[in-house]
Amino acid sequence: DAGVIQSPRHEVTEMGQEVTLRCKPISGHDYLFWYRQTMMRGLELLIYFNNNVPIDDSGMPEDRFSAKMPNASFSTLKIQPSEPRDSAVYFCASGPRDRLIYTFGSGTRLTVV
Amino acid sequence: KNQVEQSPQSLIILEGKNCTLQCNYTVSPFSNLRWYKQDTGRGPVSLTIMTFSENTKSNGRYTATLDADTKQSSLHITASQLSDSASYICVVSVRSGGSYIPTFGRGTSLIVHP
Numbered sequence: 212d213a214g215v216i217q218s219p220r221h222e223v224t225e226m227g228q229e230v231t232l233r234c235k236p237i238s239g240h241d242y243l244f245w246y247r248q249t250m251m252r253g254l255e256l257l258i259y260f261n262n263n264v265p266i267d268d269s270g271m272p273e274d275r276f277s278a279k280m281p282n283a284s285f286s287t288l289k290i291q292p293s294e295p296r297d298s299a300v301y302f303c304a305s306g307p308r309d310r311l312i313y314t315f316g317s318g319t320r321l322t323v324v
Numbered sequence: 325k326n327q328v329e330q331s332p333q334s335l336i337i338l339e340g341k342n343c344t345l346q347c348n349y350t351v352s353p354f355s356n357l358r359w360y361k362q363d364t365g366r367g368p369v370s371l372t373i374m375t376f377s378e379n380t381k382s383n384g385r386y387t388a389t390l391d392a393d394t395k396q397s398s399l400h401i402t403a404s405q406l407s408d409s410a411s412y413i414c415v416v417s418v419r420s421g422g423s424y425i426p427t428f429g430r431g432t433s434l435i436v437h438p
Contacts, residue, residue, distance in 0.1 A: 215367070253430040254368070254413065267425070302367050312358075315367030 215316035236305030330429035347414035355419040
């Protein structure tokens with residue numbers, strides 16, 4: 212089992228550009244979560260999916276952020292346009308049906324300059 | 325407002341010593357509490373999970389306790405090792421309909437010195 216796979220590991224982009232982060236969850240997991248981690252705010256839940264359907268996106272900071280899960284093995288988090296305050300580490304996690312244990316990916320470190 | 329407060333914010337100990345990290349929460353209705361270990365540059369990894377009826381759970385040198393009455397949890401690390409240097413995050417979840425909604429603590433940064 213390769214675990215949760217995120218790409219890229221690092222992303223540096225200029226303000227105003229579109230950024231797309233990618234996640235491949237663990238096969239068989241029903242739930243997928245996107246988190247953002249900063250020194251100031253710690254870990255924040257942005258959005259989560261159940262069986263590819265977005266359930267709660269109340270953590271998405273604003274309309275510049277969007278997430279999709281077109282199938283059970285792939286999800287994207289898109290920021291358009293990006294801003295310097297979006298700089299953070301973005302984690303994807305997946306979990307089985309009982310949702311008691313999440314498995315996190317290694318994260319994407321995003322820097323917007 | 326659901327909150328999870330962790331203390332201390334950071335801790336430095338010598339290798340081989342024990343330490344205890346604290347987590348206080350106001351999350352309600354409580355469903356479960358998890359402790360995660362996050363190494364620098366990596367994603368969090370689950371150490372323990374406890375539901376309402378459990379008051380202690382061990383994972384090797386890590387022992388978590390839960391007092392659901394006072395809404396407090398602790399994570400005790402025995403005979404610390406250099407590899408224990410990491411951030412430790414407390415996560416408390418509520419059950420809402422068919423969903424679990426997590427609230428994260430800010431974490432305790434632990435440094436173990438040789």
